[in-house]
Amino acid sequence: MNRPAGNGDEPRKVIGNQPKTARGEATRKAIIDAAERVIGSKGYYDASIGHITSEAGVAQGTFYIYFKTKEEVFSELVLEMGRMLRFTLSEATQGIEDRLEAEKAGLRAFLKFVKDHPDLYRIVQEALFVDPEAYRAYYRSFVDGYRVGLVAAQEAGQVVEEDAEILAWALMGISRSLGERLVIFGTETPIEELVTTAYNLIANGIKP
Amino acid sequence: MNRPAGNGDEPRKVIGNQPKTARGEATRKAIIDAAERVIGSKGYYDASIGHITSEAGVAQGTFYIYFKTKEEVFSELVLEMGRMLRFTLSEATQGIEDRLEAEKAGLRAFLKFVKDHPDLYRIVQEALFVDPEAYRAYYRSFVDGYRVGLVAAQEAGQVVEEDAEILAWALMGISRSLGERLVIFGTETPIEELVTTAYNLIANGIKP
DNA sequence: GACAAGCATGAATACTGGTTCATGTTCGCG
DNA sequence: CGCGAACATGAACCAGTATTCATGCTTGTC
Incomplete structure (x- = not known):
């Protein structure tokens, strides 16, 4: 001993x-x-x-x-996925000045990513049951990114003065739902059409 | 034989x-x-x-x-849940003339339902893996209800002329996301606040 | 008050699948 | 070379658990 x-x-x-x-x-x-x-x-x-x-x-x-353990690979997978997605998104919005344009580009990149990695999407969903902490961390970091962008835009007077946290969740919900429609429900709608419709909804919804 | x-x-x-x-x-x-x-x-x-x-x-x-089988109770549970939710929502919007007001009442009722039945929420999520067909049916019927309302409102000139199906998914995504925040992320935001913020977003987002 | 269909029991079955372990194999370094 | 640490193997172990089954109880009916 x-x-x-x-x-x-x-x-x-x-x-x-x-x-x-x-x-x-x-x-x-x-x-x-x-x-x-x-x-x-x-x-x-x-x-x-x-x-x-x-x-x-x-x-x-x-x-x-x-x-x-088996759980451990899974957790690592979820982490990895979060990293990949965040990287893809920051990559896609890099250098775009106009915040609304960045929003659009982010949405487009997200839907593309989801479409290209349908498996990854399901893995994150399942994390809610296998590793809830990882699941929460995943969405928390996602929504945090969203919120920071919104707050900045609010300070620039480009976005309505609502609670940015709630707004972020709502907007994230739109992306997620359209992504799910693509992957889980296998619809064939072109991504550009989704982007346009969602963008109009969002742009009108959050303008001051 | x-x-x-x-x-x-x-x-x-x-x-x-x-x-x-x-x-x-x-x-x-x-x-x-x-x-x-x-x-x-x-x-x-x-x-x-x-x-x-x-x-x-x-x-x-x-x-x-x-x-x-074990799967069978589960499927029945998911079905039951869909029925309960649809009943609650139709109950809550019964007799409301103005469509936007109905939307607001529906959102409020949904969040309240989710908050009162946190378990049920997780069960539906898990259906994606245990009984995907039931999962899809659940959301399909949810989104269909949404879409029908939107189309009617479009015909009355109260809602912008975007693809109602896509719009329905996007709006459903907002509700779902806020509901998840409540149940999975255990935030204490009063429902009324969520409803107000989301309503403003939606109302501005879909007005013609 | 006895018969049968419906209902209830819980021990036994059967099998899956995560984890361990004793035994090799590889490979860089002195 | 040849030694040791890192890596690899796959058969065996074992715990958990969905499902079955032979037996027994309830209850309404004639």
Whole structure:
């Protein structure tokens, strides 16, 4: 029961075991990618570790070298997804001066992203049940971005003086709903049409 | 392999076994109610038949007198939920002449319903994975109601001439998002405040 | 008051699937 | 080389749980 002094009880709360070589890095990535495909298509509960590892081309035990539990890959997936989406959006609105135009570009980029990654969409939804904390963090960060933009626009007198937090949730709801229609309900409406209609609604709805 | 002629292959697609006496009726209802509570709080996959039946105060085997599978109670729950919500909304907007006022009343009723039934909200969300067909039907019927109202208002010249289907999805998204904020994110904003802000957004957004 | 259909029981079944482990294999470095 | 740390294997373990089943109870009816 002896051990070096100056050590806490927990081994520094590392997420899974970080690989130390390029080889391990590659394997870990292969597993995450496989998990994305398998969980995305079958859902979390129907996706077994066996499915994931065989899709990744490794043995079942290998999974546990990199992840402590099944839940852990999932959480990481959700995090990754949030990062990707935020990156895509900031990329798409980079350098656009007019705030309303930026809004439009963001909406368009969001719908495109969702359409290109239908699996990712479902994964985030399922996080509400598998990892509620990750789910909340995902939407919180999304809505925060929205809110900051709105507040700035309000200060510039371009947006009506309503509670920016509530407004942000409402606007996010529009994007999300149209995205869901695309992915879950498989409608064929061109994205540009959705963007135009939603943009008019939003622009008229929030102008001062 | 002989059987009476004039019979299809399927035994009339009865959902579960309908009880024939008041006693059975009561037991069946007790199980559904228990399922609502247990699945609502633990989620579908963590809610075992054992949990549900013990919550209902019956033996495990009793469950299978009334439902063929675990999925079946769940589907019935989702259906029931859709019915309840639609009833509540039509109740709340009954007899309101002005369409915009009706919209406001509907929004208020929706948020109140969601707040009073947080479990039900999560159950519908989970249906996307457990019974996608039920999930789609739920939202389809919701959005259809919305669309019909919008089209009527457009014909009366009260609403802008945008695609009513898209508009309906967007507006539904606003309600849903604010409802989710209430239930999943546990914010304490008074419903009336949400209604006012959202109403202004919607009213300005869709006026011709 | 006995018969049968409906209802109820809960132990046994059957199987899935997450996790562990004892045993290799790879590979960079001295 | 050859040593050790990192990585990989896949068979076995085991806990949980949906579903079945043989048996027993209730209740209304003739």
